[in-house]
Amino acid sequence: MAQTQQSRDLAAARSKATFPVVELTRYVHGSDEKIARRRELAQLIANDPVFSNDARQVHNLCNPPRIFQIGLSRVQDVKQGLAMSLRLYQLKEEHALSQEDFLMCMNFVDELLPIGLHETAFIPIIHAQGTEEQAKYWGPLAEKHQIIGCYAQTELGHGSNLSELETTATLNRDTDEWSIHSTTFTASKWWIGGLGAIATHALIQARLIIDGKDYGAHGFIVPIRSLKDHRPFPGVKVGDIGPKAYGGFSKIDNGFVRFENYRIPRENMLMRFAKVTKDGQYIKPPHSKLAYGSMVLLRSQMIRGAALTLARATTIATRYTTARRQFKVPTSRKDEKNPALETQVINYPMVQSRLFPWIASAYAMFAAGSMMQTMYENMLSELMEGDVSSLAEVHAISSGLKSTCSTIAATGTEDCRKIMGGHGYSYFSGISHVWSTYVPSNTYEGDNFLLTQQSARYLLKQLKLATTAPEKVTSYSKYVIRTIDQDAFQAERCAVRDVSDWLRPQVxxxxxxxxxxxLVADLGLAALQEGVAWSDLNLECWRLCHAHSQYVLTKSTIDSVAAAREQGLSSESIAVLERLSSLYALHTIHASLGEFLEDFFISPSQCQSLRQQIKYLQESLADDAVGLVDAFDFSDHYLNSALGSADGNAYQRLWDAAQKEAINQTEVVEGYKEYIVPILNQHGPAKL
Amino acid sequence: MAQTQQSRDLAAARSKATFPVVELTRYVHGSDEKIARRRELAQLIANDPVFSNDARQVHNLCNPPRIFQIGLSRVQDVKQGLAMSLRLYQLKEEHALSQEDFLMCMNFVDELLPIGLHETAFIPIIHAQGTEEQAKYWGPLAEKHQIIGCYAQTELGHGSNLSELETTATLNRDTDEWSIHSTTFTASKWWIGGLGAIATHALIQARLIIDGKDYGAHGFIVPIRSLKDHRPFPGVKVGDIGPKAYGGFSKIDNGFVRFENYRIPRENMLMRFAKVTKDGQYIKPPHSKLAYGSMVLLRSQMIRGAALTLARATTIATRYTTARRQFKVPTSRKDEKNPALETQVINYPMVQSRLFPWIASAYAMFAAGSMMQTMYENMLSELMEGDVSSLAEVHAISSGLKSTCSTIAATGTEDCRKIMGGHGYSYFSGISHVWSTYVPSNTYEGDNFLLTQQSARYLLKQLKLATTAPEKVTSYSKYVIRTIDQDAFQAERCAVRDVSDWLRPQVxxxxxxxxxxxLVADLGLAALQEGVAWSDLNLECWRLCHAHSQYVLTKSTIDSVAAAREQGLSSESIAVLERLSSLYALHTIHASLGEFLEDFFISPSQCQSLRQQIKYLQESLADDAVGLVDAFDFSDHYLNSALGSADGNAYQRLWDAAQKEAINQTEVVEGYKEYIVPILNQHGPAKL
Known part of the structure; x- marks a missing residue:
């Protein structure tokens, strides 16, 4: 593509970076080998006709090509999802991809696919919750996708409240079978990814009933569609739940299913933990909380997912606001060399104050994601040795961070779109697709509001521990100990004297x-009041949980920068990471300033210097913004954005995208004779 | 539809309302005659096959019917938009609708249509900016839609900065013509509603050039497509800009156009204000700000638009959270009669604290919308008499309120969706369509961030006036006078002693x-500092503007309730309106608490009582929530929501909607043989 003012502007901004970009790519993605592999796999997807963005290369299935894949009918959409699924399996075979690489490829496809939950839920759960024998039988069938499974938990009437699921599995001793039954209308399974079109089997969560006794929800492998002709079995009513909000999840077949006394063998119950014997005896699992493990893993992974999502949106917004100029307005960052040109949008303090904190947040979430992964791996090896002591903390922190980080990423992504102004609302901006698929993560895997109770409850326990056994308080909760001496705690004040003090991590x-x-001390007092139910304190829990998560995020990023320094990152990279870390922390404090002022911890003059320091930090990041998002290392194919491509040719690409659109392939639009002519002639033709 | 637990729950909640719902419908929509007419027109649209939501009645164009209208190709989408446009014009004729009624019908269609800007921009601007003669010529052609126009201002390279538009209109004296030309690539007109497919004419904003002298942007009527065959004229390159974010604006043909020295007659310039004579003389308009009028009107109308949008979302969320039960958890609002049932979601304090402030915000915005309309009408009659004195205030307040209210409505609408939990992400929740079409309003008609500068600049002028001529300070800015006596101002403290004091409007x-x-005093000081450019203070302007708009909203709602009391509304209705007004005010204070704490205006103990009072207010509104949203008087057809229908049968309707979906019309999905069979057999068939 030709050089334009926009591409020159982006190149010039890129050249200003004060640090070696590759170092921060390593900081985010790991070793050079990992980076190289990641790029290879991204390229593998980008080069394949089925996944191509380029109209000239498209496979017949991808016509219109990826960038135009909105505007298909639901049937076509799902069909395309199936085509992509098949192609992915073929690539796995052709390139002998490991499962890890395969999953990364699936990620680069950038669509939730009909096989997604087969790979990320059905297979892992068989191994985690099936006996060795079951894993041996079902595992290979699933791994060779000779059967396709899904995970069916949510029902029409119950999502958050698992204990009230209404699907039942009743033991029939005579036949040694379970009878799966949808006891009510609201017992219909709903939202089940892969169940609408592709799944042959479902892992159904149903209440286990023996001799009229209800043992609560357990997992069962249930055949849904015949392997012969894919038709649903008698007793099974299955289908697709229809389109999602905002055009999200368009290629995946979320489904529903109802059962009418549908029989499956007793052995189809997953029996690693709880078991039911041939004579109908129920054997309890050894630990009640062991099933938490996979939930914790999923939530932990979502922290890095939030970071990647926001990183992607900030990449697009940073590049576009660098390429776009609007108004000749003097700012503190004048373009001395080009006085005739308008100001680059990114040089307005207002834009910096909106955009740079999102870049800083993305970096903070990468740090927290790494911390969480380490924490999870440590817990896992402890669990292997029967030590469940860290499970509660890991569960609480991962729940809290999932809530906070996925909220940040969804809000930040949409804000990045708005920062881009009018053109941000074009589908070709590339942000809409990201957000519309990301935003339900605020609700699934634990609703972001409900989840905060887990975290708050855990902190209250730590508060109790602080009085009885303070040495047992866990590392991220040590601060609760200070609240015990109320007078000393209430006398605590922010140590900032000079504006530069705000940069000190300890401050x-x-x-x-x-x-x-x-907040934890207040919640502790409130919970003691007579007549107060726990659910009356939800709002207080929510506030506390986010306060704690923001602390964990701040600590993670500070620790992560310290570790990077020890690993020998250049002082230039450390300097910019420190500025990002401080911006995250200070911007976050300012966004909830009332909570820091309410008990005089921060003083009015400190408010002033806080704002001043935030402004300094934002200005200091101006030269590095493009380098910081380049470091995230997203390919143009993956970004799929006319406005955020690496070369900065935003306007040209926006124009080109529009020209390829179906409606522009004819000189006169379809519907002209049927509708436009009658409109123009309703009152007779014009006499001009 | 059958009685279900959900419909019984909604009916029971409805019966609890403490006030006559019809009174608040009048408060929102006006006289009984207006309400009746509004319902008639809504019904007219609902009953018409072209606009039907019901699959059994659908016109061939509406198959799939309205609720499934997502998932059409862009060509089909626009075609459907054209079909709807034609049908609307036919209805206008068949029912002899006034223009006002016609526009209301267009609103009930609930899609932006290809003829939308013809009706709301092209026609009004011809009358506002054309001479009498021009209005006489073009007006009837446009009103009888013998020509279809659009309003073409925005370009690829310039949206906010009108003074840098790059399309030129150069006078050619010899032929008495303008030559319209796209001088650069970025001069391409972009985003122009109706231009992609239907428009025959465009009202083009272009820089007027005579003898090399540039007179800035002016309006010209430019023929685009032939009335004979709809093909673009030579010298005109026109087309559709493609799909929008989030599936929004799907039925409208936003277009682009480029001109290559394209000739139009001199008389096609709109000459009510500025004129160009036959001999090429440019005559300046009498007042530079007269053109503001239509901008102010549009922004004023957007306040009520914001109220209607949020009202719609809260209606859906309130009804659904009333119908849905989840968890048997004791709250302060126990369901004593039904101890066996789970708790209604709306009874959780967390849900109330998220949802009820949005209901209160909708009511506050209705009040501000009425205030704004009156203010605009007063200004208009003053303008008629040549009095421009109130233009600046009306412009500042409408700009500020547009920014604040459209932000509230967009944020609130998406939050209502999230409050609904998992099912909220179904397209059938009915909120996605509202938000995806509404959210660009945060950017168009003045970007919500840029707009705040207008308002802040105005307030700074009032601050200056406060020292020189305090009697001239306008009514909504009187408070700036108090800041002049700095000591007295800094000594001001919130008068709350008891928690009930928070309910006093004066407080x-x-x-x-x-x-x-x-904030205005601080901004005044900051602007005086050496070396500070105005654009460096954008953030401060933004903060001030919202602070002022929130004040205007609070004052409007307090005044509106007082007026309603005088008009004889029942004490029950007044009581609930007062609680809503207080909740809006107090919730808004709490959301920016830091700004009230920073100079000790509010004390720590007042923070506690503020939160207490907010909680009281929320609890006190619990019985009225359903009545409050019923009062907004939206029809089921217009809501188009499986989850928010008036009868509360959320689950049944969600199920029914899914059953009608195209993918469920076959037992086995399209793509089975091509993709699913090869996936299942890639490693040979399963041996089960």
Whole structure:
């Protein structure tokens, strides 16, 4: 593509970076080998006709090509999802991809696919919750996708409240079978990914009933569609739940299913933990919380997912606002060399104050994601040795971070679109697809509001521990100990004297600790009041949970920068990471300033210097913004954005995308004779 | 539809309303005659096959019917938009609808249509900016839609900065013509509603050039497509800009156009204000700000638009959270009669604290919308008499409110969707369509961030006036006078002693006045600093503008309730309106608490009582929530929501909607043989 003012502007901004970009790519993605592999796999997807963005290369299935894949009918959409699924399996075979690489490829396809939950839920759960024998039988069938499974938990009437699921599995001793039954209308399974069109089997969560006794929800492998002709078995009513909000999830077949006393063998119950013997005896699982493991894993992974999502949106917004100029307005960052040109949008302090904190948040979430992964792996090896002591903390932190980070990523992604102004609302901006598929993560895997109770409940326990056995308080909760001496705690004040003090990590951490400490102490008192039900305190839990998560995020990013320094990152990279870390912390404090002011912890003059320091940090990041998003290392194919491509040719690409659109392939639009002519002639033709 | 637990729950909640619902419908929509007419027109649209939601009645064009109208190709989508446009014109004729009624019908169609901007921009601007002669010529042609126009201002390279538009209109004296030309690539007109497919004419904003002298942007009527065959004229390159974000604006043909020295007669320039004579003389308009009028009108109307949007979302969320039960959890609102049932979601304090402030915000915006309309009408009659004195205030307030209210409505609508949990992400929830079409309003008609500068600039002028001629300070800015005596102003404190004091309108207004006063004084000081450019203060302007708009909203709603009391509304209705007004005010204070704490205006103990009072208000509204949203008087057809229908049968309707979906019309999905069979057999068939 030709050089334009926009591409020159982006290149010039890129050249200003004060640090070696590759170092921060390593900081985000790991070793050079990992980066190289990641790029190879991204390229593998980008080069394949089925996944191509380029109209000239498209496979017949992808016509219109990827960028135009909105506007298909639901039937076509799902068909395309199936085509993509098949092609992915073929690539796996052709390139002998490991499962890890295969999953990364699926990620680069950038659509939830009909086989998605087969790979990420059905297979892992068979191994996690099936006996060795079951894993041996079902595992290979699923791994060779000779059967396709899905995970069916949510029902029409119950999502969050698992204990009230209405699907039942009743033991029939005579035949040694379970009878799966949808006891009510609201017992219909709903939202089940892969069940609408492709699944042959479902892992059904149903209440296990023996001799009229209800043992609660357990997992069962249930055949849904015949392997002969894919038709549903008698007793099974299955289908697709229809389109999703905002055009999201368009290629995946979320389905429903109802059962009418449908029989499956007793052995189809997953029996690694709880078991039911041939004579109908129920054997309890050894630990009630062991099933938490996979939930914790999923939530932990979602922290990095949030980081990647926001990183992608900030990449697009940063590049586009660098390429776009609007108004000749003097700002503190004048373009001395080009006085005749308008100001680059990214140089407005207002834009920096909206955009740069999102870049900083993405980096903070990468740090928290790494921390969470390490924490999970440590817990896993402890669990292997029968030590469940860290499960509660890992569960609480991952729940809290999932809520906070997925909220940040959804809000930030849509805000990045708005920062781009009018053109941001074009589908070709490339952000709409990201957000519409990401935003339900605020609700699934634990609703972001409900989840905060887990975290708050855990912190209350730590508060109790602080009085009885303070040495047992876990590392991320140490601050609760300080609240015990109420007078000393209430006398705590922010140590900032000079505006530069805000840059000290200890000052930042102290602020977050104090705020979270106050909220946990307040919640503790409120919970003691007579007549107060726990659910009456949901709002307080929510506030506390986010305060704690923000503390964890701040601590993670500070620790992560310290570790990077020890690993020998250049001082230039460390300097920019420190500025990002401080911006995350200070911007976050300012966004909830009332909570820091309410007990005088921060003073009015400190408010002023806080705002001043935030402004300094934002200005100091201006030269590095493009480098910071380049470091995220997204390919143009993956970004799929006319406005955020690496070369900055935003206007040209927006124009080109429109020209390829179906409606522009004829000179006069379809519907002209049927509708436009009658409109023009309703009152007779014009006499001009 | 059968009685279900859900419909019984909604009916029971409805019966609890403490006030006559019809009174609040009048409060929102006006006289009984207006309400009746509104319902008639809604019914007219609902009954017409072209606009039907019901699969059994659908016109061939509407198959799949309305609720499934997502998932059409872009060509089909626009075709459907054209079909709807034609049908609307036929209805206008068949029912002899007034223009006002016609526009209301267009609103009930609930899609932006290809003829939308013809009706709401092209026709009004011809009358506003054309001479009498021009209005006489073009007006009837447009009103009888013998020509279809659009309004073409935005370009690829310029949206906000009109003074840098790159399309030119150069006078050719010899032929007495303008030559319209796209001088650069970025001069391409872009985003123009109706231009992609239907428009025959465009009202083009182009820089007027005579003898090399540039007179800035002016309006020209430019023929685009032939009335004979609809083909673009030579010299005109026109087309559709493609799909929008989130599936929004799907039925409208936003277009682009480029001109290659394209000739139009000199008389096609709109010459009510500026004129160009036959001999090439440019005559300046009498007042530079007269053109503001239509901008102010549009923004004023957007306040009521914001109210209607949020009202619709809260209607859906309130009804669904009333119908849905989840968890048997004791709350302060126990369901004593049904101890066996789970708790209604709306009874959780967390849900109330998220949902009820949005209901209160909708009511506040209705009040501000009425205030704004009156203010605009007063200004208009003054303008008729040559009095421009109130233009600046009306412009500032409408700009500020547009920014604040459209932000509230977009945020609130998406939050209502999230409040609904998992099912909220179904397209059938009915909120996605509202939000995806509404959210660009945060950017168009003045970007919500840029707009705040207008308002802040105006307030700074009022601040200057406060020292020189305080009697001239306008009514909504009186508070700036108090800031002049700095000592007295800094000594101001919130008068709350008891929790009930928060309910006093004077206490609420004083808080908003003080906060906005402090911010305007701070901005005044900052603007005086050496080396500070205005654009460096954008963030401060933004903060001030919202503070002022929130004050205006609070004052409007307080005034509106007082007026309703005088008009004889029942004490029950007044009581609930007062609670809503207080909830809006107090929730808004709490959401920006830091700004009220920073100079000690509100004390720590007042923070506690503020939260307490908000909780009381929320609890006190619980019995009225359903009545409050019923009062908005939306029909089921217009809501188009499986989850928010008036009868509460959320689950049944969600199920029914899915059953009608195209993918469920075959037992085995399309693509089975091509993709699913090869997936299942890639490693040979399963041996089960």
């Amino acid at each position: 930042q951490l102290a602020a977050f600790e104090h705020r979270a400490g106050r | 609420q207004l004083a808080a908003f006045e003080h906060r906005a006063g402090r």
